[in-house]
Amino acid sequence: MKQVGIPHGLFYYYYYPLWKTFFTDLGANVISSSESNRLTLDQGIKLAVDETCLPIKVYFGHVQELCRQHLDYIFIPRLVSVEPKSYICPKFMGVPDMIRAAFDNLPPLIDITIDVSKSDRPLKQDIMRVGSLFTNNNNRIKQAYTHACQENRFCRLLAREGYTMAEAISLWEGQQVQNPTSGDLNIGVLGHGYSLYDRYISMNLIERLRKMGCNVFLPESLDTGCIEQQAATVPKRVFWTLGRKMVGSALYMDKRPDIDGLIYLACFGCGPDSLIGEIIENKVKNKSFMMLTIDEHSGEGGLVTRLEAFCDMLRRRRMRGEGNLPAYG
Ligand code: SF4
Known part of the structure; x- marks a missing residue:
C-alpha cells in the first residue's frame, strides 16, 4: 500500500x-x-x-x-x-x-x-x-x-453548527469533540483558517475565548450568501477568496444585533492581512473591534491580557448601556 x-x-x-x-x-x-x-x-x-x-x-x-x-x-x-x-x-x-x-x-x-x-x-x-x-x-x-x-x-x-474547522475534521474522523460551551458574550472571530484553527499559531485563541464565557462566531458558521452580499458592498471587489470571506463576514456580523464584538487575528508578515484588516477596521461601525497580530514569539501573556480586557470592556459597556464608540468619542 x-x-x-x-x-x-x-x-x-x-x-x-x-x-x-x-x-x-x-x-x-x-x-x-x-x-x-x-x-x-x-x-x-x-x-x-x-x-x-x-x-x-x-x-x-x-x-x-x-x-x-x-x-x-x-x-x-x-x-x-x-x-x-x-x-x-x-x-x-x-x-x-x-x-x-x-x-x-x-x-x-x-x-x-x-x-x-x-x-x-x-x-x-x-x-x-x-x-x-x-x-x-x-x-x-x-x-x-x-x-x-x-x-x-x-x-x-x-x-x-459552530465547530471550528479543526473540530469539524476531528468529528469527521470519528473523534469525540465537546459541544462549544455557551457564554454571555457573542464574539465574531476572523482570520485565515490556517492561523485561526491551528491551536499553536493562534495560541488557542478560540478555546480561551470560550473559557472566558464567549460564544464564538466564525465565518464558516455564517450563510455564504449573506457573506458575499456584504462583501459586494465594498467599492472595489476583494479578489482574494479568504480576504473577501473575512470582509463579508465582518460586515455581516457588524449588522447583527446579537454580536457584541469582533476580533481579527492577523499574522505578522502577511501582506493581505495588512490590507484586509485595515478595510475591516474602517468599515465596522457598530461593534467594538480588536486586531491581534501574532508572530513567531510564543509569549501568551500579552494575548491573554488583551482578550480579558476586551471581554471586560464589552461586559461593562453592556451593563452601562453604552454604545461601541471609543472612549474619545
Ligand atoms: S502571506 Fe498571509 S495570506 Fe499569504 S499565506 Fe501568509 S498568512 Fe496567508
Whole structure:
C-alpha cells in the first residue's frame, strides 16, 4: 500500500477530508503530520526563507516531520484559485517550489495545480493524472473524487453548527469533540483558517475565548450568501477568496444585533492581512473591534491580557448601556 503524507498546515483545515478520502479510496494510506507545536515552528524557521509569513514557516515544519516517515509521496498542492474569478494568496503558488528548494530528503511530491479561476477542466485533468499514480481505472478515480467532494461538503456542514474547522475534521474522523460551551458574550472571530484553527499559531485563541464565557462566531458558521452580499458592498471587489470571506463576514456580523464584538487575528508578515484588516477596521461601525497580530514569539501573556480586557470592556459597556464608540468619542 502506498503511503501519502499530508502536512497539517495551510489548506489542511479546508480540504483535508477531500484529499484524505480521495487517496484512501484509491487504496493509499494517508498519514498527516501531528498538530503544530514549538518544534514544528523551530524546524520551519530554519528551513523557510525569512520573508515568508508564520503559517508558511509552520508548514515547512510539518513537511520536515513527514520527511522522516518513509513515505511514497507528499501531497503539496499548488493553490492558485479555488473559485471563479478569485485567487488565493500568491505565496501558495510558490509553496511546492519553495519546498523543493529547501529540502534534500524530500519524497516525490504530488504537485497538483488547483486553478479554477476560468474553468475547472485543467483541474479535472490533473486529478486524473494524480489518480493514475495509484490506479489505471479511470472510473475509480472519478468516483473517488466525487466521493471526496461529498465528504468535504459534509465536513463544512459540521462547521456550520459552530465547530471550528479543526473540530469539524476531528468529528469527521470519528473523534469525540465537546459541544462549544455557551457564554454571555457573542464574539465574531476572523482570520485565515490556517492561523485561526491551528491551536499553536493562534495560541488557542478560540478555546480561551470560550473559557472566558464567549460564544464564538466564525465565518464558516455564517450563510455564504449573506457573506458575499456584504462583501459586494465594498467599492472595489476583494479578489482574494479568504480576504473577501473575512470582509463579508465582518460586515455581516457588524449588522447583527446579537454580536457584541469582533476580533481579527492577523499574522505578522502577511501582506493581505495588512490590507484586509485595515478595510475591516474602517468599515465596522457598530461593534467594538480588536486586531491581534501574532508572530513567531510564543509569549501568551500579552494575548491573554488583551482578550480579558476586551471581554471586560464589552461586559461593562453592556451593563452601562453604552454604545461601541471609543472612549474619545
Ligand atoms: S495570506 Fe498571509 S498568512 Fe496567508 S499565506 Fe499569504 S502571506 Fe501568509
